Amino acid sequence: MTRLDELRTNLRAVHDRIARAAADAGRAADDVSLVVVTKYFPASDVRLLAGLGVTDVGENRHQEAEAKAAECADLDLRWHFIGGLQSNKAAAVARYADVVESVDRPALVPRLARGAADAGRVVDVLLQVSLDPPGRDQRSGADPATLAALADEVARTPELRLRGLMVVAPLGDDPALAFARLAGIRADFLARHPDATLLSAGMSGDLEAAITVGATHVRIGSAVLGSRVGVQ
Numbered sequence: 001m002t003r004l005d006e007l008r009t010n011l012r013a014v015h016d017r018i019a020r021a022a023a024d025a026g027r028a029a030d031d032v033s034l035v036v037v038t039k040y041f042p043a044s045d046v047r048l049l050a051g052l053g054v055t056d057v058g059e060n061r062h063q064e065a066e067a068k069a070a071e072c073a074d075l076d077l078r079w080h081f082i083g084g085l086q087s088n089k090a091a092a093v094a095r096y097a098d099v100v101e102s103v104d105r106p107a108l109v110p111r112l113a114r115g116a117a118d119a120g121r122v123v124d125v126l127l128q129v130s131l132d133p134p135g136r137d138q139r140s141g142a143d144p145a146t147l148a149a150l151a152d153e154v155a156r157t158p159e160l161r162l163r164g165l166m167v168v169a170p171l172g173d174d175p176a177l178a179f180a181r182l183a184g185i186r187a188d189f190l191a192r193h194p195d196a197t198l199l200s201a202g203m204s205g206d207l208e209a210a211i212t213v214g215a216t217h218v219r220i221g222s223a224v225l226g227s228r229v230g231v232q
């Protein structure tokens, strides 16, 4: 099997899973967009995926993402930055990322705005909100208690467009239970920002649970590209 055949087969299987999960949730399959997470895989794979109709790709490390976006600049792709964002890299990320999904603190906002302004573009932003149980040390994402202030900060920044929320199910928790914690958080958020309706949730192992709770974007790596060698 060629790499192209492999990617085509895997993509088809993922689209089937999305369609089935959407149907089970009483939603239309085209309500759910696929972001293929290409981290640790070469630009040649990104090129094959674009040829197979993929429109959105996700990366989680700045240097790798920047290089791949440059190598694939001729392709009509939307680049999603989905990884932990260091403040000193935020401006650079906003120069090539079309969507920054992992905005979790106010300090990033002016830096992202500066990068977007330098590049003469408006960057879509999702706020990453933590679903970790209270008291856990290493939260990934904003504490839900700080979300409203962060959302207002992004919403008043002209270079950024507040589009919605992003979550990662905490390791070791039942993803369905973790995603269920999101319902109230998202309702409060939407009450203040009714147009920011996107929800990025769900990875290879839990996309069905995410679609059940309303994910509009699923971020799928290994189910399309195969397992990553090394860590994460």
Ligand SMILES: *Cc1c(COP(=O)(O)O)cnc(C)c1O
Pocket: 037, 039, 060, 082, 083, 168, 202, 203, 204, 205, 219, 220, 221, 222, 223, 232
């Ligand atoms: C790597 C990654 C994914 C994709 O994970 P898979 O389990 O390979 O589908 C999704 N979201 C984030 C934030 C990631 O870092």
